[in-house]
Amino acid sequence: MAIEANVQPASGQLNASIYGERLAYMKNLKLQSDSVIENRDEGCGVCLDVEADAEPDYTIVSISTFATHKNVLIERLERGGDGR
Numbered sequence: 001m002a003i004e005a006n007v008q009p010a011s012g013q014l015n016a017s018i019y020g021e022r023l024a025y026m027k028n029l030k031l032q033s034d035s036v037i038e039n040r041d042e043g044c045g046v047c048l049d050v051e052a053d054a055e056p057d058y059t060i061v062s063i064s065t066f067a068t069h070k071n072v073l074i075e076r077l078e079r080g081g082d083g084r
Contacts, residue, residue, distance in 0.1 A: 005031035029072040038063040
């Protein structure tokens with residue numbers, strides 16, 4: 001399923017303390033949709049920089065639900081010998 005989201009680099013002091021160097025490979029999606037649900041869709045794949053029918057290049061790490069939107073933290077999946 002396709003969703004529309006505002007994609008931003010993951011940042012913030014809290015995320016940096018939790019994820020450390022991994023934060024460089026993470027993005028934050030801001031979306032207004034009920035297609036992604038907290039406590040259900042963590043671990044699901046996301047096709048961000050690849051075609052929709054390709055293998056996902058990101059996975060959902062966390063979902064935070066707010067009154068008007070959701071923050072979805074995704075992490076790039078490892079590919080190839082260098083891991084990225």
